[in-house]
Amino acid sequence: MERNPYFSQVASRYLFQEVRNRKNEFLNRNPRAKLISLGIGDTTEPIAPHICSGLIHGATALGKKESYVGYGPEQGIGEFRQGISERIYQKRVTAKEIFISDGAKCDIGRLQILFGQQMRVALQDPAYPAYLDTSIIHHGNQHITYLPCNPENNFLFDVSLAEEANVLFICSPNNPTGAVLTHQELQTIVDFARSGKKIIIFDAAYSFYIPKESKLPRSIYEVAGAKEVAIEVGSFSKIAGFSGVRLGWSVVPEELVYTTGEKVHDDWMRTITTFYNGASYISQQGGLACVSDKGLQEIDEQVAFYLGNTKALRKTFIDLGYETYGGEYAPYLWIRFKGKSSWQAFDALLEQAHIITTPGSGFGAHGEGFLRISGFGSKPTIEEAIQRLSLLKK
């Protein structure tokens, strides 16, 4: 059997693996160094009590005759989908349009199955690497359009550059830049997609980092006409500490059709039932707790905690005189290191402050010269990081 030839077109090492390799190499040289990671966006706080009790309840129920369940519906437990519809989407999308999954990244990969070899992708540059890598492995690297996002255009790409594309990946609040699209900006993008019969895959994994008071859109469906062109993916990883629990969702509206007229919803259901067997019952019981009054309050508290970290780090970098972006409505800062490549800046922070970050160049060519700094960390860790950073000479 021959190899899928597209594997030779993707970078051989996944970004975070290379970060791990450099970290291990540093620790071999400096075995007693106490590293702090502001790198991979991984949650650090324990799961809040009410939400955790949902998980424990789920695990316990499976051990009892009267509450044991085997396979659930591939698209997720009905009551949970209803809860997401009501509590996260204020019924803008129906339970039927929501599909529970084991995480946004897994859904991004599975969504590629919907599209044939005609797929021509446009994505923000910089962007979360999974959009590009899953696109290349499925469809090759022949038709990728990069939409530069940088301080000069206020991280708002020129959507007309995506004219050739038929699928657009968009992430807001953005990983890695922390930028957030306004209603008006999103409306322009949705209108562009409608007129060109393009499909948008909107990654809303960080939506809860937008405070309700800000009035900025948490979902693409807050914008008129979005249900005709947009799929949205969401996740409990970064809001409820579920990165290890594995729980997310996708929204595929019933209005969404291919240019050839078939309903995308039908094919997504076929994909889910054929390639997937549903999210863990236990994780979904935790998810049910998430969308209760108490769970949503716990989520708000946990998000506020990480945002507090990010804002304190933001102040530190601004005080040090760095060009600092993001971090207001997202758990990520995006810092420019003038005169340094991203990996040089990464190595400098590792050597001088024993802090792990993520090189901006790993997210695309327009990330070169930047580092992504994550606000995920415990209180003492972030305080220690701030102290170390404050001692740095620029």
Add this chain to the structure above:
Amino acid sequence: MERNPYFSQVASRYLFQEVRNRKNEFLNRNPRAKLISLGIGDTTEPIAPHICSGLIHGATALGKKESYVGYGPEQGIGEFRQGISERIYQKRVTAKEIFISDGAKCDIGRLQILFGQQMRVALQDPAYPAYLDTSIIHHGNQHITYLPCNPENNFLFDVSLAEEANVLFICSPNNPTGAVLTHQELQTIVDFARSGKKIIIFDAAYSFYIPKESKLPRSIYEVAGAKEVAIEVGSFSKIAGFSGVRLGWSVVPEELVYTTGEKVHDDWMRTITTFYNGASYISQQGGLACVSDKGLQEIDEQVAFYLGNTKALRKTFIDLGYETYGGEYAPYLWIRFKGKSSWQAFDALLEQAHIITTPGSGFGAHGEGFLRISGFGSKPTIEEAIQRLSLLKK
């Protein structure tokens, strides 16, 4: 955006959805009927105490500062992979060759990513539908070879029919026929694959249903040379009651290479890290309990229970005079209904005994005229099913 054209090549309804539809239609007509399901192979017994305590421990740990973890390694927790290597494979494969997943079906779908448009599939007919459907949706229906398995060839396909294929899906103990391949039969298949540089995907989801005393192979790696040609998928669904928990694994040996020389193991690692984020931490803690002394004993007891059901059902069908296959080393019976199509036999058992089964034709053309009967069920349910069946006129 255009539709992936291959969606139009797969049957529009997944087998088990059609079963659900007929069941619902029957219940609308007969709202007071007490249906018994011997259809979808879904576990019914609660998860055993020690294994369940692993799940509860995992859920509880995530709520505590000192034991919280976020993302784990995409390929699974090291200690758990080691446990599978030692306790399930007696070190025939190493921990590095084992990748933890959310289930065998999900792995079967993801494995398609390894192969490009040159993939030419051969599969047993009848077969578990996911092999065919995931192959078609990824690569089209142009190059599918069906390997007939029927009572006339003792359910042993003629492997030379697969000459044109480069990937072979093989399942033993077989779903749906319940047939098991011997060492010698597997050796013939492995040798064939080695000489033709083909890759075998071996589905061992029911391996624990083979009693150790039988000396029949539980894994393809019990056969010489298999590591050069075979990927194996396994699952805790049917042995530990984890169908809702979601936990399985794949084995990709380091010796396995494409005809072009690259290591399949490297691409599988790339696939896992790009398309997947690891199995739930909680599920993996349950898995760790599974591969302990106590857990393995609980698994043996649960498997023996379901096998007891299957054997009792087997005796019933034999006593009724039906041509009855399987059910000795697998939780499935494969029954021929002479003069009836599979759906006619399905409807007859539904109408006359209020029993749900699975039509053999849903597994392939050579399943026509058969029903698959599952031994998954509680003791009173199976007893009631046997009583109803005994009253049937053939």
